[in-house]
Amino acid sequence: MFETISISTDLRGVATLTLNRPEKHNAMSAQMIAELTRAAAQLGETNDVRVVVLTGAGKSFCAGGDLGWMQAQMAADPETRFVEARKLAEMLNALNTLPKPLIGALQGNAFGGGVGMASVCDVAVGVDSLKMGLTETRLGLIPATIGPYVIARMGEARARRVFMSARLFDAAEAVDLGLLARAVPADELYAAIEAEVLPYLSCAPGAVASAKALVRDLGPRIDDAVIDHTIRALVDRWETDEAREGIGAFFDKRKPAWNSKV
Template identity: 55%
Template structure:
């Protein structure tokens, strides 16, 4: 049984994959990364599953990388950082290639890797109160591992602005750039997700899987070479003085507030 996820499948074949580290705003730890990769494989091969809803428990969808995971990267060797970046990259790849419709259900905060999770969904519904950000540059890092999926989702122009500024943006802007498909009142999120489930379940499972693969094949390919490149770029960014200083300062500020 996974420790960081909740997984259920109803009689229609609608699976709910819920991030369950609510005390950490569902920030992704090494354990969660491994469990999401495994869950993607299990749900992909389960013939009873017709559609998957990806959501977060508690106040947030996903706040990005877990602080302890980040602290470990600060002290790690280059080879260890590359190994961790590859673990994360393989998780996104696995979710992106799930041959079932994947619906993002977004509320609260969706930062960094949380935006990566939204970007591998086939569609996403956001609460009007949700907030988003690719804030890596504020720590001296870059949003490398998620970048192929984010660029594929929102395009280079929108990605360049958000990658470089690290600004926080609202759900209306997320919709305007195509990150989410619709924005609804917080009380209406579940109803909107149910409507999407009904639409996807109406499709033939085999045809839906083939159509999803077709759409991916016609987009900018996310090859192993691209994945290797972004992993290397992330490792490079961890080694800069800016990143070392920015992350150390971040943890120092957190200590002073605690």
């Protein structure tokens, strides 16, 4: 049923949703975006599922958007870009509004859209060796469709520390920024996730879903207007000379014109 992700559910109703492109560091392709959207709907509608754990296969949690997918957007017309950007935005919204607790188990690095994936989790725990970063501006792009979720998680003041600079930061700083609830040694990640999962197994599933919906309603506004704004911002950025130069430089394995680092 799925090729880029996998789902397994234990007898307690704990589903593990795994990003399964380890050879690509779980970068999000068009197919993965579509499959994640379907998976969110499936898990949300399955009564036997009580909790969902989101993790990745291999060394990385998620390296962000697949660069082949981004390169295809650069070659597409604006209408196609808008459609593809909306698919990405709808996938993030589907995970963010999943009526089940979503626990992020970051077993490796998260960059760009991977930070967005961590931000749509209700709580995320990561290994203490991981690196994170909103790396889009290195490519002449911006963290647009993930922006509402990242800022809802971090708050504007903390987001400004890392939202525009593309600098990488470690697990300890990710905790300070609010992206991770905890950072633990790799051999303690399973136990840390179990500690997050277990309380939900004593809670009424309907009450949990209602409480999650309420906290989302009371939090920063992420409605259709906000989502549309982020889609347009991303599409507009794809049309810039900087985006063409940044993506082109990446594939040419050279520094983009604006990079003045020695």
